[in-house]
Amino acid sequence: MVKDEHLVVRAGSTAHGPYALDIDPERAGWGYSSLRVLTLDAGGSHLLSAGESEWIVLPLNGGCTVLVDGEIFELRGRNGVFDGVSDFVYVPRDAHAQIASGAGGRFALAGAKCERRLPARYGPAPEVPVEQRGSGTCAREVHNFAAADAFACDRLIAVEVLTPGGNWSSYPLHKHDERREGADPESELEEIYYYEFERGGLGYQRVSPSREGGADLVAEVATGDAVLIPDGWHGPSIAPPGRTMYYLNVMAGPGAERAWQISFHPDHTTEGYR
Numbered sequence: 001m002v003k004d005e006h007l008v009v010r011a012g013s014t015a016h017g018p019y020a021l022d023i024d025p026e027r028a029g030w031g032y033s034s035l036r037v038l039t040l041d042a043g044g045s046h047l048l049s050a051g052e053s054e055w056i057v058l059p060l061n062g063g064c065t066v067l068v069d070g071e072i073f074e075l076r077g078r079n080g081v082f083d084g085v086s087d088f089v090y091v092p093r094d095a096h097a098q099i100a101s102g103a104g105g106r107f108a109l110a111g112a113k114c115e116r117r118l119p120a121r122y123g124p125a126p127e128v129p130v131e132q133r134g135s136g137t138c139a140r141e142v143h144n145f146a147a148a149d150a151f152a153c154d155r156l157i158a159v160e161v162l163t164p165g166g167n168w169s170s171y172p173l174h175k176h177d178e179r180r181e182g183a184d185p186e187s188e189l190e191e192i193y194y195y196e197f198e199r200g201g202l203g204y205q206r207v208s209p210s211r212e213g214g215a216d217l218v219a220e221v222a223t224g225d226a227v228l229i230p231d232g233w234h235g236p237s238i239a240p241p242g243r244t245m246y247y248l249n250v251m252a253g254p255g256a257e258r259a260w261q262i263s264f265h266p267d268h269t270t271e272g273y274r
Contacts (some may be wrong), residue, residue: 004217010222018046020106021191021226026114028228032155032252033190034111037225038099045100045234047137048091053111054092054118054156056146058248060196062105067122068097077105081196081246082162085128085143090121092152101224108194108228110146112252114154125149133161148260157189157251157260165198165242170235173265175210177231179255180263187261189253191229195221201243208233210264233265 014022035054037060038046048055057066059077066073066089073089082197092112099107129150133141143152143160163169180186197203203226207217213214215232219225238247251260 004215005219007217007228007230008219008221009226009228011222016062018044020193020224022176023129023226023228028190028192028230029231030190032113033192034109034113035192035194035248035250036109036111037194037246039108040101040107040200040247042098042104044104045098045104048097048099048109048270049094050091050095050097050115052093054154055097055109055111055115056088056153056158057091057097057099058088058108058110058145058158060106060108061106062067062101062103064099064101065108066099066107068095068246071120073120080090080265081200082244084225085130085145085160087125088123088145090123090151091120091171091175093154094118095120101229108248110158110248112153112156112196112250114156118152118154126158127260134169134171137167138169138171139164142264148258153258155252155258157258159249161247161249163237163239163245165216165239165244167239168221168236169239169245169247170237172268173208173233173235174262175231175265176251176262177210177235182261183262186263187253187255187257187259189251189260191234191235193227193229194248194250195225195248196223197240198244198246201240202239206236208236219229
């Protein structure tokens with residue numbers, strides 16, 4: 001293992017109350033990105049106080065209702081993250097949202113500190129853009145439910161990725177840790193990876209320094225683990241043979257434009273693998 005083990009948030013290490021995972025900017029040591037995993041028993045409910053952040057309620061397994069700003073949104077959800085896309089709800093900053101589930105389930109709350117208060121909205125599953133990215137042993141499926149060009153938020157960007165067993169994902173190595181404009185633009189974005197594995201199993205995540213003293217990590221990850229990426233070249237994310245790897249990416253940053261603009265590592269080919 002390389003030096004920055006503090007960037008790995010192990011399953012259960014931040015659990016409290018109904019949250020199996022709770023990462024906020026203070027815990028991560030940065031300014032914007034948050035992720036919580038909410039567990040509700042059958043008939044359970046939870047009040048989410050948005051505060052200075054915007055949030056997306058995304059079912060990982062199970063369905064729920066979300067009451068926010070006087071509207072009730074019904075989320076059908078899904079049986080699990082390997083069963084296709086899910087519908088979701090956007091919760092604006094300064095709102096109070098009541099999340100309730102008749103049958104129980106687990107729900108990702110992806111958040112970002114923001115300035116604008118956008119309206120609460122429902123995101124239907126059939127409208128989620130599904131992208132087949134890469135080829136060969138770098139092929140993976142991306143659910144762009146809250147990508148910058150797919151769903152309006154102030155700062156939050158969030159996508160899901162399914163990587164077949166044995167494949168490399170998050171490849172070629174890429175970064176988004178500085179603001180750069182012009183012919184080769186780059187965004188400054190903090191990022192969280194949250195992992196689940198089909199039928200258990202283990203995967204691996206690499207983060208390489210992009211600057212002196214930058215993030216440097218090789219981590220073995222399992223279901224419920226998360227990795228914080230404040231900077232650096234990230235990738236590959238490696239799936240175990242025969243078992244699909246899922247990860248949820250949550251990103252946000254200080255840029256005036258909400259955009260996912262990345263740079264590829266110059267020593268790694270991009271042909272056919274993006």
